[in-house]
Amino acid sequence: MRHLAGRVFLMIPVLWAIYTVTFLMVVAVPGNPFQQADRQMPEAVQRALEARYDMDDNWAYYWQYLWGVLHLDFGPSFQYRDWTCTQIIADALPVSVLLGVSAVALAVAVGVPVGVVSAVRRNGLFDIAGLTLALIGVSLPTFVTGTALLLLFAVGLGWAPVAGWGTLAHLPLPAVTLALPFAAYIARLTRLGMLDVLAGDYIRTARAKGLSPARVIWRHALKNAFLPVLSFLGPALAQAMTGSFVVEKLFNVPGLGQHFVNSVLNLDRGLIMGTVLVYSTLLVVMNLAVDLLYTAVDPRVRVADA
Amino acid sequence: MRKTLMATLLLAGGVAVALRAPAPVPRADFTYINRGSFNTLDPGQMNYHQDIMVAMALWEGLTSPVPGTLEAGPGTAAPPFEVDADRRRYVFSLRPDARWSNGDPVTAADFVRGWRRAIEPGTADVYSELIAAHIEGARAYVNWRGEAVSVLSLVRQLQKGSPLDRKSAATALRTAAGAALLARLGFEPVEGGPDAAGGALDRLRSAPVDWERLGDELLDEHAAEMDRRFAQVGVRVLDPRTLEVRLARPAAYFLDLTWFPIYYPVHESIELLRERYKGRLLADTGIVAYDPQWTKPDYRRRGYPGLITNGPYRLTDWVFKQRLRMERNPHYWNAAAVRSATIESIDVEYQNSAWMLFEQGYADMMSDLAMDYTPELVRAVRRGLRDDVHAIPAFGTYYYELNARPVLWDGRPNPVADARVRRALALAVDRQQLVDHIVRLDNPVSATLVPPGQIPGYRSPPGLRRDPDRARSLLAEAGYPGGAGLAPIEILYNTGFRHEDAAQAIKRMWETELGVRVELVGRETKAFAEDKARGRFIVARSGWFGDYLDPTTFLDMLYSTNGHNFPGLRDARYDGLLDAAAVEPDPTRRLALLSEAEGYLLEGPAVILPLYTYVSVYAWKPNVRGLTPNPRMTFPFQYIYVEKR
Numbered sequence: 001m002r003h004l005a006g007r008v009f010l011m012i013p014v015l016w017a018i019y020t021v022t023f024l025m026v027v028a029v030p031g032n033p034f035q036q037a038d039r040q041m042p043e044a045v046q047r048a049l050e051a052r053y054d055m056d057d058n059w060a061y062y063w064q065y066l067w068g069v070l071h072l073d074f075g076p077s078f079q080y081r082d083w084t085c086t087q088i089i090a091d092a093l094p095v096s097v098l099l100g101v102s103a104v105a106l107a108v109a110v111g112v113p114v115g116v117v118s119a120v121r122r123n124g125l126f127d128i129a130g131l132t133l134a135l136i137g138v139s140l141p142t143f144v145t146g147t148a149l150l151l152l153f154a155v156g157l158g159w160a161p162v163a164g165w166g167t168l169a170h171l172p173l174p175a176v177t178l179a180l181p182f183a184a185y186i187a188r189l190t191r192l193g194m195l196d197v198l199a200g201d202y203i204r205t206a207r208a209k210g211l212s213p214a215r216v217i218w219r220h221a222l223k224n225a226f227l228p229v230l231s232f233l234g235p236a237l238a239q240a241m242t243g244s245f246v247v248e249k250l251f252n253v254p255g256l257g258q259h260f261v262n263s264v265l266n267l268d269r270g271l272i273m274g275t276v277l278v279y280s281t282l283l284v285v286m287n288l289a290v291d292l293l294y295t296a297v298d299p300r301v302r303v304a305d306a
Numbered sequence: 307m308r309k310t311l312m313a314t315l316l317l318a319g320g321v322a323v324a325l326r327a328p329a330p331v332p333r334a335d336f337t338y339i340n341r342g343s344f345n346t347l348d349p350g351q352m353n354y355h356q357d358i359m360v361a362m363a364l365w366e367g368l369t370s371p372v373p374g375t376l377e378a379g380p381g382t383a384a385p386p387f388e389v390d391a392d393r394r395r396y397v398f399s400l401r402p403d404a405r406w407s408n409g410d411p412v413t414a415a416d417f418v419r420g421w422r423r424a425i426e427p428g429t430a431d432v433y434s435e436l437i438a439a440h441i442e443g444a445r446a447y448v449n450w451r452g453e454a455v456s457v458l459s460l461v462r463q464l465q466k467g468s469p470l471d472r473k474s475a476a477t478a479l480r481t482a483a484g485a486a487l488l489a490r491l492g493f494e495p496v497e498g499g500p501d502a503a504g505g506a507l508d509r510l511r512s513a514p515v516d517w518e519r520l521g522d523e524l525l526d527e528h529a530a531e532m533d534r535r536f537a538q539v540g541v542r543v544l545d546p547r548t549l550e551v552r553l554a555r556p557a558a559y560f561l562d563l564t565w566f567p568i569y570y571p572v573h574e575s576i577e578l579l580r581e582r583y584k585g586r587l588l589a590d591t592g593i594v595a596y597d598p599q600w601t602k603p604d605y606r607r608r609g610y611p612g613l614i615t616n617g618p619y620r621l622t623d624w625v626f627k628q629r630l631r632m633e634r635n636p637h638y639w640n641a642a643a644v645r646s647a648t649i650e651s652i653d654v655e656y657q658n659s660a661w662m663l664f665e666q667g668y669a670d671m672m673s674d675l676a677m678d679y680t681p682e683l684v685r686a687v688r689r690g691l692r693d694d695v696h697a698i699p700a701f702g703t704y705y706y707e708l709n710a711r712p713v714l715w716d717g718r719p720n721p722v723a724d725a726r727v728r729r730a731l732a733l734a735v736d737r738q739q740l741v742d743h744i745v746r747l748d749n750p751v752s753a754t755l756v757p758p759g760q761i762p763g764y765r766s767p768p769g770l771r772r773d774p775d776r777a778r779s780l781l782a783e784a785g786y787p788g789g790a791g792l793a794p795i796e797i798l799y800n801t802g803f804r805h806e807d808a809a810q811a812i813k814r815m816w817e818t819e820l821g822v823r824v825e826l827v828g829r830e831t832k833a834f835a836e837d838k839a840r841g842r843f844i845v846a847r848s849g850w851f852g853d854y855l856d857p858t859t860f861l862d863m864l865y866s867t868n869g870h871n872f873p874g875l876r877d878a879r880y881d882g883l884l885d886a887a888a889v890e891p892d893p894t895r896r897l898a899l900l901s902e903a904e905g906y907l908l909e910g911p912a913v914i915l916p917l918y919t920y921v922s923v924y925a926w927k928p929n930v931r932g933l934t935p936n937p938r939m940t941f942p943f944q945y946i947y948v949e950k951r
Contacts, residue, residue, distance in 0.1 A: 044456030045427045047474055048591035051459050057468035081346045082601045083626055091626055147658075155662060162666050163659040164652070165628065249656045252663075254628050258655060267832060 004292065011284050018280045019066060019273075026269050027058050065273065074274035079263075085270035088259055089278055095165060096248075096255035100241030102175040104233065107182035112222075112229065114183075115190025119198060119225075120217060130187060137184025146177040146250040163252035174251040178244055182236050186229055193225030200224075230297065234290030238283040331623075334631060334650035336930075336946055339660045341674035343627045343653045347601035347613070349567035350424035351431040355851075355939070356651075356673070361567040363632055363649065363943040364615040368398050368417070368549070368564040373934040373945055376855065378561035382412055382571070382616065382639075383549070393556040393891070394442070400547045405637035406573050407620040408611065414549040416571035416616075418541055423576075424568050427455045428593030433568040436853070440560060442540030442552040450535060451592070453481035454528045458592040461487070461524060464510060465517035476503030487524070491515065521590065529588055558893050559856040566853070573614040576600050579607065618644045618944035627653045632943075645932060645947035664925055670948050671926040671933070676803075680923055681746035688748075695925045699750055701757055701937035702851035702920040703860070706797070706812070708844070710913045711874045715842045721793040722844055726784040728912040731795075731845075732770040733777035734819040735812060741918050744807050749918040755850075756857045756904060757919045760937050764857055764897050767905030769916065774819045781820055789821030798827045799847040800834035808917075809847065838872050846872065849920065852938070857900040858884070864907060864914065873913035880907055 050056040053075065054064045068075055074085035114134075118127040137145075153173060154162045160173050197203065198221055206216045245257030256275060263271035340356050349361045362371075368387075369378035382404045388397035404412040421441070425434045425448050438444045456478035463470055478484050479496040480503070488495055488506065491513060496506045540552030553560060563569060579597035583590045599605045603612045603621040613621050618640070619632035630651045634644050652669065654660035657677045664672040675683065675695070683695045708728045714720045722728050737751035752758060753769030778788075786792040797813065799805040806828055813824040829837060838846050852859040863870040866881050883903035890896040907914060922939045932945035 043474055043477065044452045044459065045430075045593060047459045047463075047471070048428070048455050048589070048593045051462050051466075051468070051591055052589060052593075052595070056463060056471075057466065060466070060468065076598065079345070080343075080626070081351065081598045082348065083599070088626055150659075150662070155666070158666075162662040162668065163654060163656075164663075164668075250659060252654045252656060252659050254626075258627075265830075265832070 007288055014284055015280060019277060022273055022276045023062055026272050075270035077268055077271050079266040079268040085274040089274050092254055092256040092259055093278060095253060096241050096244060099174055099178060099244055099253060099255060100237060102171060103178035103240045104182055104237050106175055106179040107186050111183040111186030112190050115187040116194055116222060118191045119194030134184035134187045137180045142177050142246045143250060145180055146247055149173050149177055165253050174247045174253050178240055178247045189229050189232060190225060193228050194221060197221045197225045230294060231290055234286040238286040241282055242279045334648040335646035336948055337650045337669045338671035339654050339664060339669045340651045349570040350429055352567055353432045358567055363619045364617045364621055365570040366617040367569045369561055371565045371942060373942055374936055376936060376938060376940055378565060381565060394553045396551045398549045401639050403639040406614050406616045407635045407637055408614050409637050412571055412616050413546045414543040416573060417549050418543055420570050420572035421541055423572055426594040427451050428595050436563055436568050440553055440557055442554045443538040447535055447539050453483045455592040457483040457487055458524060461517055461521040462591055465521055470507060472504055475507055479503055479506055525586060525588060525592060528592055529586060555888055556891060559854050562854045571616060575611055575614055578610045644944040649943055670930050673924055675923040675925055684747055684923060693928055696935060697747055697921045697923050698935045699937060700920040700922045701760055702849060703752055703755055703757055704849050704917050704920055706915040707846045707848045707873045708913050708915060709873050710911060721795055724784045725911055726780045729770060730777040730780040730820060731816060732912055732915045733773045734816055736772055736815055737917055740808060740811050744811050747921040749921045752916045752919045754904060755914050755916050756860045761855055761857060765901050767901055769908040777820060792822050794823040794825045796825045796827050796844045798837060798843040800831045801828040805847050841872060841874050861900060861903055875911055875913050877911055
């Protein structure tokens with residue numbers, strides 16, 4: 001319990017450091033945040049606007065903005081004047097989370113069984129085919145797999161809408177595209193873990209006890225072989241939620257990734273700060289969650305910790 | 307294992323909850339894919355075509371554009387308009403049945419509110435110039451306000467103890483308002499450069515002044531005088547339905563401006579969202595500010611009823627970077643003539659996805675096709691293989707700007723400072739080759755800045771057409787025979803959009819024809835814009851689309867004091883011709899003067915090297931009716947409908 005409190009407490013300086021570093025970069029980057037959308041602004045008005053947002057004094061701006069962030073107020077978007085950064089993020093974050101979680105869930109659902117079967121039928125046809133597919137899945141960029149899926153299922157067969165968001169039918173294609181590399185990686189992780197575990201003494205014992213092979217594999221062996229997958233899930237989830245820029249663009253999914261990239265191109269300070277902070281929080285929280293889950297699943301970690 | 311399973315189940319449950327399907331919205335009567343997301347729906351601040359198109363559906367000015375020709379037709383004001391003999395005073399009578407989307411009558415005061423908002427420091431944007439330049443007294447008011455804002459900002463910075471930017475502080479102190487401030491505190495007025503002002507600043511900073519109180523006093527005095535000053539601006543309410551407008555000088559195209567968003571009325575409910583400082587209607591620095599969310603249909607702060615507009619449509623739904631939906635405004639005076647009851651615009655960031663959506667029938671129209679295979683689509687249309695893609699010559703020119711300053715920003719001598727060198731560069735370019743091999747959209751080549759043949763009555767000058775021999779002799783005359791001795795010429799362009807391909811082609815033409823050395827400098831869009839605006843280039847890529855059907859929308863850019871005069875041209879003869887045209891009452895003679903000005907600009911100083919006329923590529927289904935293509939691709943939505951088969 002004390003361990004948990006310590007870990008949660010540690011998040012504060014980590015996030016603060018991220019805030020500070022991002023802030024410094026945002027302020028240091030050349031270019032004028034008010035000169036948005038081809039705006040030509042008289043200097044007097046620009047100074048007045050800077051004063052309004054405390055941007056004429058970086059030190060004051062740093063604290064004032066931090067105070068805002070603590071209240072989930074990321075300030076106005078200078079590029080999209082009719083919106084606040086908080087609104088933009090609040091609209092986009094659930095989309096990215098849903099897409100990321102679906103993709104990782106799909107990746108686990110496909111990757112783990114494939115990995116297990118590959119390990120059990122080691123060097124069999126399934127194993128080789130699985131490994132090849134996994135290699136392809138890991139190495140093909142999402143814009144290639146995404147375009148292929150799009151052309152096949154949306155344009156060719158007409159089973160799914162081409163692009164957009166809002167209904168269930170919009171989810172499968174981007175989720176599958178995003179899931180592929182994760183599924184491939186999880187399959188390989190599971191296979192390696194299984195191979196390791198299957199050679200263990202306790203598996204031989206279990207078999208000798210007369211347990212059915214299925215029970216041995218799916219209950220006794222997988223439980224331990226799954227541990228490396230579990231520790232991968234944290235970064236994977238964070239990565240799937242944050243790294244979906246290409247998939248979002250390809251399928252026109254209104255997620256956070258596009259704002260993250262565009263905000264930098266537009267020098268939209270509030271949106272840069274907001275997206276970076278949201279992403280870092282996700283990463284930190286996911287890693288923490290997996291560590292905790294790990295403790296719950298693997299008694300050895302608990303003992304070591306105690 | 308069981309715990310893992312539980313966690314997985316929880317995740318799955320979360321997915322199911324997040325996926326709760328929203329009620330499906332029926333497809334709009336007309337759906338189109340926007341060329342980019344909307345930047346703002348504030349008619350006083352917008353400057354992107356996609357924003358302006360939607361604004362034209364939501365609002366209506368004194369006039370509204372006639373489909374196709376875009377001349378000023380009947381709008382909120384009913385013609386005939388009363389025009390004085392000197393063509394500087396107009397009186398507009400608003401229709402008795404002109405109503406806002408909540409049923410309120412549209413009043414003359416709503417127009418004054420909209421126009422004033424459009425020029426006030428804080429809410430003004432690029433197009434405020436269209437008001438400041440044309441309405442009597444507007445420029446003086448804007449300048450007076452700007453000076454006050456600069457001084458008030460300085461006082462507020464002193465109040466907060468923020469670090470001061472010497473240059474802008476010095477500028478502020480040298481204004482009339484700045485001098486008044488110094489006199490009030492018993493200091494000498496500031497003369498000389500930033501260094502002299504620095505001394506004054508130091509004295510100000512150490513002066514025992516209660517800056518907050520002083521700032522508030524100054525603000526009150528300024529606010530008290532504001533309305534008195536604004537009364538000098540040439541827009542006046544004669545009675546609730548009558549608006550008087552006085553122009554700074556006669557403008558042949560003034561009525562065409564009145565359908566433009568910057569001239570729209572604004573409903574009084576916006577005042578609920580005006581930001582106040584200690585009860586005052588101005589921010590502490592004197593700027594005017596509103597809660598920028600007033601453009602949302604469902605925004606309800608401080609009793610605000612959501613966006614109210616007076617055009618053919620009202621806004622019903624706007625989801626950031628996803629979709630925007632409009633519905634016929636039942637209170638619109640001409641609602642019976644509005645063809646489609648609902649219009650939806652969908653945002654698609656990725657061009658290929660947008661095209662696939664259009665092809666699959668998810669949209670009736672797609673604007674500004676910019677896929678890699680757009681030229682092939684245009685070719686397919688020409689061969690009669692498809693009938694849904696349209697390439698329309700635009701009221702816009704793609705050109706290069708050549709720096710006219712003798713010395714470059716970094717102290718190097720400017721290789722194109724000699725007008726003969728600039729003329730030689732223009733004469734050596736093969737525009738047809740550029741269009742045929744690089745752009746490939748059948749763009750008309752253009753040797754003039756104003757797109758030829760688009761303005762009725764305007765005769766384009768010949769400009770500098772291809773003549774490599776004359777180019778070489780001009781270069782030799784300038785002292786660089788065969789390009790010898792000439793420093794490398796840099797072409798600055800923004801990366802992407804195939805500008806690099808065009809620059810490569812021009813480089814090759816100049817190198818082979820003239821023997822000069824050419825270097826390419828590609829910059830990311832923001833940095834490019836900044837470099838260009840500050841004159842940090844030798845040759846820079848440019849493009850300009852005209853706002854109203856008059857040559858001045860292009861030619862004014864090169865006037866000595868214009869903010870878009872990036873080449874830094876200071877030419878008395880050119881300015882003189884534009885000045886003469888501005889006061890010329892006879893429309894034919896006026897256009898002749900402008901044609902002479904353009905001819906001189908292109909063949910004399912030659913700081914502009916026109917290359918080709920832009921082409922807008924749009925796609926719309928064959929059953930779309932009432933869409934009236936034109937060079938500005940401005941077509942009122944209320945006439946568009948999809949014919950049911």
